[in-house]
Amino acid sequence: MDALRRLARLMRHAGFRRLVIVRAFSQGGDAVVQVGMAAYLLFSPQSQPNAWAVTAVIALVMLPFSVVGPFVSPILDRHARQRVVVVCDLLRMVLAIIMTAMVVTGHAGVAGQAVLLVLLLITLSLNRLQIAGLSAGMPLTVDSDEYLGAAALMPMLGPLSGMIGGALAGLARLASGRLLPTNWADGLVFVIASVLFIAAAVTALGFGRGELGPEAGAPVTTWRQVFSGLTAAGREIVRKRPAALSMIMVFFARVGYGALMTAIIMLYRHYFGSDADLERVMVEMGTWFLVSGAGFALSGFIASPASEIIGVRRTIIAAFAAAAVVQLMPGSLLVRPGLLVSGFMLGLCLQSVKICGDTVVQAHIDDEVRGRVMVVYDIINNLGYVVGAVIAAVLLPFDGHSVPFFLGLAAMFAACAAAFSLLSSDSEGYQLGAVARRY
Incomplete structure (x- = not known):
């Protein structure tokens, strides 16, 4: 309720309202593209995806948000952010139309799929640049005493838009699959994405050229400063042992979940399902990801109280x-x-590890380097998914059915609990604001 009250107060600003709408359209379109790509590569009758294809999709979804992120500042400091946002969405609209044409014409060969994956990589990378531009311009759309509240709300509004866009795309794909040929049903999803991208671009045109900054005379970030900042972040992580150890634990939690996702996709696609019942496969797989996502969402209600009662260290274990x-x-x-x-x-469990890891990192890292450290942390976090998917691709059979593999995941989680218990200590403490809590 408090978040809703803060949002209602912020929405009285026309600029903030427009920014929220742009981000909703853009991230909704982004999720639609991901659903369309997954449907085409994993659920088309002419496609027989293996674990490496799944790994490629996971890598292209995860890596741009981290790899591109550190290097957007020099662009946003030199060019009008409103123009950056508009150009990004127009380019994404064009890419979505190209993907529509490729899907409808049935380019399912190895070369065609490689091109589609490259287009997906470019689309998601542009999304990262655009989100950074909107975030950098957000302080200029609200009052100075409202910035912290807006900064806390925006990370929730973006993913919520993505969830809604992805759900609508999934429903559209299921409904159109009963009326249209498979390629046309897949292509329709990319058409929906292109419409959302053009809506975002048109909405962003409502901003004045300089309304989102950069302001005249503002300091400009150089490429050298980007690299030196990442180096300083690495030194800080090595120096703060509890933060480094927590990052490693989060990495292995993501490795486990990335491997699990790949195995689940292969199981539902090839072991539980077949080309004759792809619609049922899509529903069942979607249900698994929805249920697992609910665990992610509820983890905050478990991890925070547990950390208060038994400490962050014991909660991770x-x-x-x-x-x-x-x-x-x-x-x-x-x-x-x-x-x-x-x-x-x-x-629920693996996201609880992430929440506790965030707590430790935020508590131990000095303010002056915290932003740069969080960039490195973001890279480590998303890289874990990709490493896990690669491990699954190497070890899994084609249909994903491997009891030893799933037992191996259980052993890895047990090893993480044991290793963290041995390498960490109750005597290590940290400060959260003015309140000392046990590590």
Whole structure:
């Protein structure tokens, strides 16, 4: 309710309202493109995706948000951010139209899929640049005493737009699949994305050229400063042992979830399903990701109280231990009900590790380098998903059915709990604001 009240207060600013609408259209379109690509590469009858194809999609979805992120400042400091936002969305609209044409004409060969993946990479990279431009311009759309509230709300509004866009795209794909040929149904998803991108660009044109900055005389970030900042962040991480150890634990939590996602996709696509019932496969797989996502969403209600009661250190250990038990049973039974239960619990446990890791990093890293450290942390976080997907691609059979693989995930989570227990200590403390809490 407090968040809604703050949002209502902020929405009285015309500039902030327009910025929210632009971000909603843009990130909604971004999610639609991802749904369209997944549907085409994983659920088309002419496509027989293996784990490496799934890994490629995961890599292209995750990496641009981290790899491109550190290098956008010099661009946004030199060019009108309103123009950057408009150009990004116009380019993304063109790319979505090209993807529509390729999908409708049935370019399912290796070369065609490679081109589609490159187009997806460019689309998501442009999204990262655009989000950075909107974030940099946001302080200019609200009063100075409202910036912190707006900065806290915007990271929630963007993903919410993505969830809504992705859900609508999934429903549109399922509905159109009953009326249109498969390629045309897949192509329709990319058409929806292009409409959302053009809507974002048109809305952004409502800003004046300099309304989102940069302001005249503002300092300009150089490319050398970007690299030196990342180097300073690395030194700070190495110097602060609890933060470094927590980042490593978050990395392995993401490795486990990335491997799990790849295995789940292959299981539902090839073991539980076939080309004859792709619609059912899409629904069942979507249900798994929805249930696991619910675990992610609810983790904050578990991790924070647990950290207050037993400390952050013990919460991380307990979360990994619980993930190991759940992955062992029912996660390794490889039956649909068991996978749904484990999907929810693993989303809850592994995201709890991330929340606790965030707490440790924020507490131990000095203010003057915290922003640069969080950039490195973001790269480590997303890289974990990709590493996990690569491991799954190497080890999994074509249909994803491998009890030893799922037992191996349980063993990895147990090893993380044991390693963190041995390498960390209750005697290490940190400050959160003015309140000392146990590590």
